[in-house]
Amino acid sequence: MKNVLVVYYTQSGQLLDIAKNVTNTLETSEDVNLSFYEIKLKEDFPFPWNNVDFYDAFPETFLQVPRELTDLDNPLLKQKYDLIILSYQIWFLTPSIPFNSFLNSDAAKLLLKNTPVITLIGSRNMWVMAHEKVKKILKVNKADHVGNIVLADRHPNHISVITIYVWMYSGIKKRLWGIFPKPGVSDKDIEDSKNFSMPILEAVKKNKFEDLQDKLLSKGAINIKPFLIVTDKRAQILFGKWANFIDKKAKNNPDKRKRLLNYFSFYLTFAIWAIAPIVFIVYLLTYPFTMKKRKEENYYYSHTKLK
Numbered sequence: 001m002k003n004v005l006v007v008y009y010t011q012s013g014q015l016l017d018i019a020k021n022v023t024n025t026l027e028t029s030e031d032v033n034l035s036f037y038e039i040k041l042k043e044d045f046p047f048p049w050n051n052v053d054f055y056d057a058f059p060e061t062f063l064q065v066p067r068e069l070t071d072l073d074n075p076l077l078k079q080k081y082d083l084i085i086l087s088y089q090i091w092f093l094t095p096s097i098p099f100n101s102f103l104n105s106d107a108a109k110l111l112l113k114n115t116p117v118i119t120l121i122g123s124r125n126m127w128v129m130a131h132e133k134v135k136k137i138l139k140v141n142k143a144d145h146v147g148n149i150v151l152a153d154r155h156p157n158h159i160s161v162i163t164i165y166v167w168m169y170s171g172i173k174k175r176l177w178g179i180f181p182k183p184g185v186s187d188k189d190i191e192d193s194k195n196f197s198m199p200i201l202e203a204v205k206k207n208k209f210e211d212l213q214d215k216l217l218s219k220g221a222i223n224i225k226p227f228l229i230v231t232d233k234r235a236q237i238l239f240g241k242w243a244n245f246i247d248k249k250a251k252n253n254p255d256k257r258k259r260l261l262n263y264f265s266f267y268l269t270f271a272i273w274a275i276a277p278i279v280f281i282v283y284l285l286t287y288p289f290t291m292k293k294r295k296e297e298n299y300y301y302s303h304t305k306l307k
């Protein structure tokens, strides 16, 4: 009997739907004992979000400051597993605070050590650099990172920016005015994520994970968008400056923090709607000269190895 654990946190339920589909043949297999562990915060984030709370989560998310968790003495975390699936979402180009808090906990360190791990991401579309942060922590925790699956919104970046805000601020995943597409990961992609479960089941049964990522890739586990990597990398630098600035300047001063976060929200809107299109034009102009780099990045970010 193989023991498999799925670790998750989700606000809308989207990530749990995905995780259940990705493990559906494991659930019904007589050879696998499948368990789900939900990450629980002592003080949870609101859902739906409001504007103040949404931006207030930014500095600590980006600076990867953990929050206190509960349920860390759950017996599920005390066992040894043949495979652990860590499902997480991205917040502000960084693993979400609940997931990051779990990953940095002593319980996770013990749990993940020398254990095969598949990461499963459910995000809007900008996940690449956040995932590098996760890869680093997995390495420190001595986990054996054997696979990565990413489900994201496939619509154009600016469309998904609008639809995700409406979803996050209303809590309802539906089409805006009947014109915009449904936000987040599409129903079809969530349904099709069942296709990943067979290679995972085979790998865990044979305890053979070396070629798992290539098998998952052949089923569409990752779809790299090179322009989003360019944007993500630039935004990491700017987000880092903002997060450190707000953290330093507004420590113990809630009014100042509110004001600075307000400036950040304006900056972000400006960056998305004014700077990103310029970066896109530069990207297009340099496109023919970046083919080799794009190819290398495509390979690197589709695999689990850390540079």
Ligand SMILES: Cc1cc2nc3c(=O)[nH]c(=O)nc-3n(C[C@H](O)[C@H](O)[C@H](O)COP(=O)(O)O)c2cc1C
Pocket (backbone or CB within 6 Å): 009, 010, 011, 012, 013, 014, 015, 016, 049, 054, 057, 089, 090, 091, 092, 093, 094, 122, 123, 124, 125, 126, 127, 164, 168, 184
């Ligand atoms: C505060 C916040 C920030 C987010 N930032 C990003 C981001 O930088 N990149 C991205 O692809 N998705 C981002 N998202 C979308 C999430 O990754 C995720 O898709 C969405 O919150 C649904 O996840 P759920 O399963 O927790 O409901 C953000 C969501 C929230 C709430």
